[in-house]
Amino acid sequence: MAQALELQNYVGHLIRRAEQVHTALWYRHVSREITSQQFAVLNALSRDPGIDQRTLARFTSLDRSTVNHIVRRLTDQHYVNQVRDEEDRRRTLLSLTVQGAELLDSLIGPAKNINEQLLDALTYTERQQAIDILRKIASLDDESLHGGP
Structure with a gap:
């Protein structure tokens, strides 16, 4: 018989659950029309106007096909201009x-x-630690993710 994982100790499960909590809060308090990924695109274009889609994908950590879809949608809604x-x-x-x-x-x-709201459950020290840990996990490069060269 296969041995089951304790999901409460499994990082992937916890990250997925944290994302679910974030998405529910986003939908409830920020926007039902604009997703957090679309927000990331809008924010990146505000910080660096005049960039191309490849650069936008890199700045937002989204794959190029997702960025292409988001840009097309935001352009159709007259939020983004393309030249x-x-x-x-x-x-x-x-x-x-x-x-x-x-x-x-x-x-x-x-x-x-x-x-x-997401950080309120943590002490000040835990907040910085959580952000540092999430940044470290998020910064894993493609080589690390795919097992090396």
Whole structure:
């Protein structure tokens, strides 16, 4: 008979559960229309207007097909503007529209609030430790994830 894991001690399970909690809070307190991934795209374009989709994917840690889908949707909703790069016609440069910037501004406060709600269960020291640990896990590179060269 196979030996079962104790899911309460399994990192992957806990990360998935934490994501479920985040998603529920996001839906309840931030937006039912804009996902946290779409928010990440809007935020990245606010910080670095005029970047291309490949750079946007890297900045948001999203795969290129997901970024392509999100950009297409946000463009259709008039939140993102796309223009051809005059120096390299193969590239499309992205920026927020006025509507996109206004939308982002309306989401930032509630997004900060749910971040605080998630961290409220922790002491100040635990908060920094949790953020440091999550950053370390999130920064695993593709080589580590795929077992080496």
